Amino acid sequence: MEQGRIILGSIYSVHHQEEIYPDSKTFRPERFLERQFSATEFMPFGGGSRRCVGTALAMAELAIALGTWIKQGNFALDEPGPVQPQRRGVTLGQKGGVKMRFIGPV
Ligand code: HEM
Structure with a gap:
């Protein structure tokens, strides 16, 4: 090498x-x-x-965000087909975002 x-x-x-x-x-x-x-x-x-170094903070944020969203309602994909991945530096994101529809409380 x-x-x-x-x-x-x-x-x-x-x-x-x-x-x-x-x-x-x-x-x-x-x-x-x-x-x-x-x-x-x-x-x-x-x-x-x-x-x-942000692992604990990220996990806490995710739990709060997910808990809040799920309590308020449910979401569904608003476009057919799989979400396309796109490279963002060393990680991956979604090409053109992910369009979601709010369904309301479960
Ligand atoms: C879901 C959220 C997150 C994911 C998936 C994530 C993922 C990662 C990954 C894969 C690395 C590279 C680790 C390695 O080289 O082995 C990294 C590094 C790092 N992350 Fe995060 N991260 C997240 C959130 C955060 C947050 C909230 C902060 C700060 C508040 C943060 C600060 C950092 C820093 C400073 C480094 C560089 C550590 C170093 O090079 O010593 N991250 N992260």
């Missing part, structure tokens, strides 16, 4: 290993209820000494 080469770990590739996440392209959040994933299998906040 030449000196000066940059090596990056790919979180995306880890999260799409079929042995760990069968049918990995399918959005199936229930898979997280079916088994526990180790820190090397599920790493949305990276790992090691450079692991995201």
